[in-house]
Amino acid sequence: MSSENPYILEMQNISKSFPGVKALKDVSFRLKPGTVHALMGENGAGKSTLMKCLFGIYMKENGEIHLNGEPANFKNSREALEHGVSMIHQELNVVPDQTVMENIWLGREFTRRIGPFHLVNHRKMAEETRQLMKQLEMEIEPEGRMGSISISHQQACEIAKAVSYNASVVVMDEPTSSLSDKEVNHLFKIIRSLREQNVAIIYISHKMSEIFQIADEISVMRDGELITTAPASELDEDKLINLMVGRDMSQRFPIVEAVPGESVMQVKNLTSSDPKSFKNVSFDLRRGEILGIGGLVGAQRTELVESIFGLRATVEGTVSIEGQDAGIQTAKDAIHCGMGLITEDRRGAGIFPQLNIIENTSMPSLDRLTNKVGLLDHKTLIQKSTEMNEKFKTKTPTMETKIRSLSGGNQQKVIVARWMMTLPEILIMDEPTRGIDVGAKYEIYCIMAELAAAGKSIIMVSSEMPELIGMSHRIMVLCDGRKTGELEGEERTQENIMRLAARFGHDDFKEEEAS
Ligand SMILES: Nc1ncnc2c1ncn2[C@@H]1O[C@H](COP(=O)(O)OP(=O)(O)OP(=O)(O)O)[C@@H](O)[C@H]1O
Ligand SMILES: [Mg+2]
Incomplete structure (x- = not known):
């Protein structure tokens, strides 16, 4: 690092408009090498747009960008990559019909020459991918079809791809939205090792707890402007929220006043047609109740609620509405029965x-x-x-x-x-606040509380424990497709949820027990 220029990346007075929106107003942002720099702000604040201007996906209208002191006005993402800037996009950019390795090396396939021809060298590509996965301690088959692996593995592939460019600046736009806690910890390990190699990381996330675990510096954007940059050690959650929303938000959850009434939906011994999915799940949902479903990624919570909604087949069990078998076969039937489903995979x-x-x-x-x-x-x-x-x-x-x-x-x-x-009379919400900023989360919680007060029933699948505890009357926990328990009142603690979520000889649990 030269003494006169402590920054690897400098963006000065960047502006960008879209029809009807001034997305960036004179934004200046500086990044030091070997640091993790969190970029925070409400939905629509301009975080992704700023990064897309850096990456050459959007053309900035004004301003200068310097990388290592050199002007860096990339016209497309290929140029950015060639100059050592790589990015994990908020929207997963995978080609589902290609293999994992084809996705990772897209546009820079290894070739070998046979006479006048350049052919893709599949063997080398597989070897390099295996090497990369090994280096990152990821267990993903290079030759698997991208579309057939889980969203969390797809996200891991995007991370591997970004790392594979040996970039000096890596932008991660909400890289953990589909990762389990264990996978998030693993990503943090990767980030720390990149930081040790002097790589600078721009980290965008709405998950407050992550930010304070990993960030060295934090910049906050609001309405297209960069409000402040400060060392993470000088901020805490409340200060940060205050900067992001421009007001105090002492209250994270509204009070849920609804008192659950009679049972409106009865799920009995529901078993998926997929033997690897859920088995024998029974529960009741009451009028005006918010029922949380907790569990680790892979616990089959999404599979369960999608089956209830008629999107997946079951081989056993019933879903009854007010005591009558509802006979739901398709989503249309479910909507007809007064159900609504907000899916996890919104894209x-x-x-x-x-x-x-x-x-x-x-x-x-x-x-x-x-x-x-x-x-x-x-x-x-x-x-x-x-x-x-x-x-x-x-x-x-x-x-x-x-x-x-x-x-x-x-x-x-x-x-x-x-x-x-x-x-809907019964609203199923699968990770309803994923990727949503604190202010908007609060709006969604208020609407949930209002719906419950109006006698509607809600099932909320969530991986965020504070949200499960803050909003649910009752929490049902799944592990490996089995119901491991229900928690009510005072029992709804993080420890209890974790304990139930890791039951049934789950791998994570075994490790903990062994150690
Ligand atoms: N391609 C586009 N066309 C028109 N408007 C856009 C486009 N991309 C972004 N915008 C607008 O620019 C503003 C900033 O959006 P941006 O995606 O940068 O927000 P963000 O901070 O990344 O939010 P989030 O946390 O929701 O991802 C928004 O008002 C958005 O609607
Ligand atoms: Mg964004």
Whole structure:
């Protein structure tokens, strides 16, 4: 590191507009080598946009970027990569039909020459991938099809890919959104070892606890401006939240006033048709109740709720609504029974990128808003969609804006708005606040509390323990596809959830017991 320039990356007075939004206003950001620099801010603050300007995905309108003291105005991501800047994108960029190794080495495949031909050297590619996985202590088969591995493994592949460029700056835009705690710890190990090799890491996450574990410095963005940069040691969660939202947020969860009433849904001995998935799960859901489902990644919570919703097949057991077997075979049946499901995989299954916000919000409500002669009530549809999105403070220039141009977290708000608009009696939410900032999380919690108070029932799958404890009347825990217990009242503690989540000779648990 030369004495006159302590920064590996300097971005000065960067501005960027989109139709109707000034996404970046004169942003200046500096990065020191060998540090982890967290970039924080509410949904739509401009974090991803700033990084995309660095990476040459967006053209900045103003400003200068210097890398190692040299001007660095990359025109595309290839140029950025060639100059040692790599990025893990918020939206997973995988090609599902290709293998893991093809995804990792995409665009820089190893070739061998046979006469005049250059052929892809699969053997070498597999070997290099194996080497990379070994170095990162990841257990992922190079020749597996990307589309057939779990989202958490896909995310791990993206991490491996970013590392494989031997970059001096690595941008991680919400790299842990689909990782288990164990995988997050593993990623942190990788990050620390990169830091030791003097790599600088820009780390974007909404998970407060992660930030204080890993960051050396923290920059906060709000409404397209960079508000402050400070050493992590000078900030704490409350100060940081205050900077991000511009107000005090002493209250993280609203008070859930609803008192659960009679049982509205009965799940009995439900068993997946996939022998590796859940078995023999029984539980009741009561009117006005928020039932949390906890467990580790891989506990089959998503599989369970998707099966209840008719998206997956079961071989045994019943789902009854008010005592009657509901006979749900498809999602349409489930919607007919008054259920709504906010899926975990919002990008794959959730959004219609080409459609605007009104269309995305109203999709499953179209039936309800069509009159007897088959005419759609457009006025009500626009009004209701707009109201719902205003309630969530979805940040968008207009309601006609295509959903794909919203920030990641704002896309999620639209999906939540969509299911709220169907007025479900039973709302299933799978990781409802993943990728959503603290302010918007609070909005979602308030709406959950309101729904419960109005006699609706909610099932919430969540990996965030404070959220499970803060919002649920009762928490059911799964481990390896089995129900390991239910926690109520005072029993709802992090320790109890962890204990139940790691039962059944789970690998993590064995390790702990052994040590
Ligand atoms: N391609 C685009 N077209 C139009 N507007 C865009 C585009 N990309 C981003 N924006 C807008 O720019 C603003 C900043 O978005 P950005 O994605 O940078 O937010 P973010 O801080 O990464 O938020 P999140 O935490 O939700 O990911 C938002 O208002 C967003 O709607
Ligand atoms: Mg973003």
